[in-house]
Amino acid sequence: EVQLLESGGRLEQPGGSLRLYCAASGFTFNNYAMNWVRQAAGKGLEWLSSINGGRGDTTHYADSVKDRFIISRDNSRNTLYLQMNSLRGEDTALYYCAKGPHSDSLSWFDLWGQGTLVTVSS
Amino acid sequence: QSALTQPASVSGSPGQSITISCTGTSSDVGGYDYVSWYQQHPDKAPKVMIYDVNHRPSGISDRFSGSKSGNTASLTISGLQPEDEADYYCSSYTGRNTVAFGGGTKLTVL
Numbered sequence: 716e717v718q719l720l721e722s723g724g725r726l727e728q729p730g731g732s733l734r735l736y737c738a739a740s741g742f743t744f745n746n747y748a749m750n751w752v753r754q755a756a757g758k759g760l761e762w763l764s765s766i767n768g769g770r771g772d773t774t775h776y777a778d779s780v781k782d783r784f785i786i787s788r789d790n791s792r793n794t795l796y797l798q799m800n801s802l803r804g805e806d807t808a809l810y811y812c813a814k815g816p817h818s819d820s821l822s823w824f825d826l827w828g829q830g831t832l833v834t835v836s837s
Numbered sequence: 838q839s840a841l842t843q844p845a846s847v848s849g850s851p852g853q854s855i856t857i858s859c860t861g862t863s864s865d866v867g868g869y870d871y872v873s874w875y876q877q878h879p880d881k882a883p884k885v886m887i888y889d890v891n892h893r894p895s896g897i898s899d900r901f902s903g904s905k906s907g908n909t910a911s912l913t914i915s916g917l918q919p920e921d922e923a924d925y926y927c928s929s930y931t932g933r934n935t936v937a938f939g940g941g942t943k944l945t946v947l
Contacts, residue, residue, distance in 0.1 A: 750936075752883075760875070760883065760926050762936040775934040811882060821930050823873035823888040830882060 717741030717826060719812050724831030731802050735831055737795035737812030742826075744793040745769060748815035750824060751786060751797050753808040753833075761808075764797065768818035775821065780806075802835045809833075840937035841866065841927055848945040854915040857942045859927030860908060865937055867908035871930035874903060874912045877941075878923045886925075887912060914944075922946040 723735040737749070751763040764786040767773040771788040785798040795812050809832050813824035842860040849855040859866065859874075866872055872890045875883035885894055887903035890910065900915045910929070914921055927939040 759941040760928075760938040762928075762938060765936075777935055813883075816888070821934060821936055822871040823885055823928065824875075824883075825885055825888075825894060827882040827884070 719814065719826060719828035721810060721812055721828045721831035724810060724833045726834045726836065727802055728837050729803060729835055731835075733799045733802065733833060735797040735799065735810055735812075735833070737797075737828060739793045739795065739814070742814075744788075745790040746818055748817065748819055748821070749786075749788060749795045750813045750815060751784075751795075752811045752813050752824070752827075753806075754811070754830070755805075755808040758808075763810075765815070765821055766795070768815075773819065799833070802833075804835050807833060807835045840931070841929060841939035843925075843927060843939035843942045845940070846943045846945065848947055849914075849917045850947045851917050851919065853917050854913060855917060855944065856914075857912045857925055857927075857944070859910040859912070859929075859939050861910075861929055861937070862908055864933075865908075865929040865931045866905065866910050868932055869930045870905070872903065872905055872910040873928045874901075875926045875928065876921075876923045877926065883926065917946050919946050 720738045747768045750765045766786045783801045787796045809830040811830045814826040874887040877883045890905045891903040
């Protein structure tokens with residue numbers, strides 16, 4: 716079955732760090748760009764970051780997370796990561812990983828996971 | 838504040854057609870044919886309905902169609918069905934290697 720499964724979300728204190736995981740299955744993970752998108756409760760979608768397929772040597776970030784979050788991938792484990800540092804209350808959200816349709820596209824997202832919840836609070 | 842502007846809500850009766858607009862700028866919607874639309878039911882993940890302005894992924898009903906004029910993209914749903922009731926989000930590549938989403942539109946099928 717083609718799917719993405721996120722994990723790693725939990726309650727964390729402001730200023731803390733978290734690492735999110737996205738396990739991919741049912742497709743050739745190495746061949747596709749991957750993204751992180753978040754959604755605060757009752758709010759809209761916010762794109763956060765992307766990484767290209769293959770070597771994953773090209774990454775892009777939204778201004779809201781640049782210099783705090785790091786996206787990476789391990790193609791041997793079919794896993795996407797999001798390292799989240801210097802967490803703030805406004806980072807509280809459901810975090811989705813989303814697959815791009817090509818190796819290096821930022822055009823649309825053809826497969827989404829079910830999300831993992833991150834709560835930042837003291 | 839979302840980069841792309843959508844109406845907060847739209848409604849229609851079963852069988853009718855509705856259109857949801859998505860207004861950006863020449864730096865995003867107007868500058869690239871990379872507009873996509875996502876449907877999200879409560880407590881579910883988003884699902885792509887339209888990509889590259891007017892293309893439907895495999896398995897998506899032809900009741901869903903997309904278009905663009907200038908800096909405004911539109912999603913039209915014809916022959917409204919109860920299961921179409923959901924939130925809809927537009928998205929566009931911005932040309933700064935980022936992606937922008939609209940604020941979302943709640944569709945109510947009366």
